[in-house]
Amino acid sequence: AQKVTQAQTEISVVEKEDVTLDCVYETRDTTYYLFWYKQPPSGELVFLIRRNSFDEQNEISGRYSWNFQKSTSSFNFTITASQVVDSAVYFCALRAPEGYQKVTFGTGTKLQVIP
């Protein structure tokens, strides 16, 4: 069974602060993919990053960075110098090779960036 836990339900930060969104996952598969999606009020899930289980390199993309640690089954997401446009619900997700694209999502973290 797969599980994704996002313990932070809602986070509020003041603009320009850094914020880290936590994600812990469970799976018995040795090969899997982890994702982060952003869901603005419009509803569409916007893909942010994909990581496979064999690549533990941390990644930075502009103001976004991700810290993947297999030892603790965590895949945390940091926004540096947050902006109001970052306000959204962020989902961490896990996909394992079950022969079809079943993706297990966490319950999401609602981020509010206050100007």
Add this chain to the structure above:
Amino acid sequence: ETGVTQSPTHLIKTRGQQVTLRCSSQSGHNTVSWYQQALGQGPQFIFQYYREEENGRGNFPPRFSGLQFPNYSSELNVNALELDDSALYLCASSNGPAVNTEAFFGQGTRLTVV
């Protein structure tokens, strides 16, 4: 925008009725997955269609059914609607069902059952 379009955007139905939601996949994509997202929750996988056949299903009852057409667009049908079926329904398209292929989501259909 991802190129995945869903219709309608909003819908209100009465308990017991039937509903059909539609999804046009991104050009070149032959796989469509459907998700149900209840308010305040993460999306839950309903099923996936690959080349017009269902090739995976989540924990949803048989009254949730689907179709995929030769142009790879898809429909989600829900019979005997219940109040708990109120949710945002998302479809995602991809170029194949393999785990490492990227999926692109539409904006969803918000269904309200009264």
